[in-house]
Amino acid sequence: MICLTDVHKHYGSLEVIKGVSAEVAKGEVVCIIGPSGSGKSTLLRCVNGLEAYDGGEIRVSGTRVDRNARSIREIRTRVSMVFQRFNLFSNRTALENVVEGPIHVKREPRAEAQERARALLAKVGLTGKEDAYPRELSGGQQQRVAIARALAMRPDAILFDEPTSALDPELVGDVLRVMRGLAEEGMTMLVVTHEMGFAREVADRVLFLDGGVLVEQGPAADILSRPAHPRTQDFLRRVL
Numbered sequence: 001m002i003c004l005t006d007v008h009k010h011y012g013s014l015e016v017i018k019g020v021s022a023e024v025a026k027g028e029v030v031c032i033i034g035p036s037g038s039g040k041s042t043l044l045r046c047v048n049g050l051e052a053y054d055g056g057e058i059r060v061s062g063t064r065v066d067r068n069a070r071s072i073r074e075i076r077t078r079v080s081m082v083f084q085r086f087n088l089f090s091n092r093t094a095l096e097n098v099v100e101g102p103i104h105v106k107r108e109p110r111a112e113a114q115e116r117a118r119a120l121l122a123k124v125g126l127t128g129k130e131d132a133y134p135r136e137l138s139g140g141q142q143q144r145v146a147i148a149r150a151l152a153m154r155p156d157a158i159l160f161d162e163p164t165s166a167l168d169p170e171l172v173g174d175v176l177r178v179m180r181g182l183a184e185e186g187m188t189m190l191v192v193t194h195e196m197g198f199a200r201e202v203a204d205r206v207l208f209l210d211g212g213v214l215v216e217q218g219p220a221a222d223i224l225s226r227p228a229h230p231r232t233q234d235f236l237r238r239v240l
């Protein structure tokens with residue numbers, strides 16, 4: 001579903017992604033772990049066309065991610081992204097945030113989009129919060145609105161960039177529970193996370209990124225319990 005082949009990315013003269021090749025199959029959950037500054041966010045942003053990459057190739061469901069407007073539009077309807085800081089429209093209610101994409105990007109009839117948005121908000125545990133503004137919701141609730149918004153686009157895959165890092169600890173569980181539910185339903189997910197418990201229990205595979213290099217990848221149990229590479233061992237010693 002997502003296929004990266006020898007992807008390179010520079011910011012000016014600084015190379016931040018140094019030839020990464022990886023795949024996410026349909027229905028797979030892949031977690032990306034690695035130190036701060038290793039290029040995790042940049043890699044996700046390249047996958048959905050928020051950033052241009054400058055070498056190699058990224059394909060989503062067979063379509064090459066290119067910088068032309070048509071390709072970007074197509075990729076954005078196939079791949080949704082959930083950000084660390086929720087990125088909701090602050091002047092719109094939860095329901096309005098969720099229907100925005102379906103109505104304006106996918107041209108779905110408003111009534112249909114609203115009905116589906118209510119169902120999606122219920123799915124993420126937010127029945128009764130349809131008319132709340134983001135400022136009236138906790139961080140965990142806002143992040144669940146963001147997940148409902150991502151689902152509303154009926155994506156082939158969802159990218160998550162540290163979806164629980166900005167949350168108070170007691171709110172993390174609700175968001176992870178929703179993500180676990182999506183994984184169980186077979187959603188294809190690429191998740192940058194520091195939640196090693198989530199990675200261990202939910203991920204089919206884990207990628208360890210360090211300094212823009214994909215140092216190691218494999219089944220979650222192998223990477224997290226028996227990492228082969230000293231850099232992975234060192235990172236896990238520090239975070240576990």
Ligand code: ADP
Pocket residue numbers: 011016034035036037038039040041042043
């Ligand atoms: P991570 O998400 O793993 O913490 P990032 O992808 O955010 O890492 O950053 C990777 C590297 O790219 C870092 O060295 C960071 O400083 C640099 N970087 C990220 N965004 C930009 C940008 N817009 N301009 C210049 N450098 C950037």
Ligand code: MG
Pocket residue numbers: 040041042162
């Ligand atoms: Mg990041």
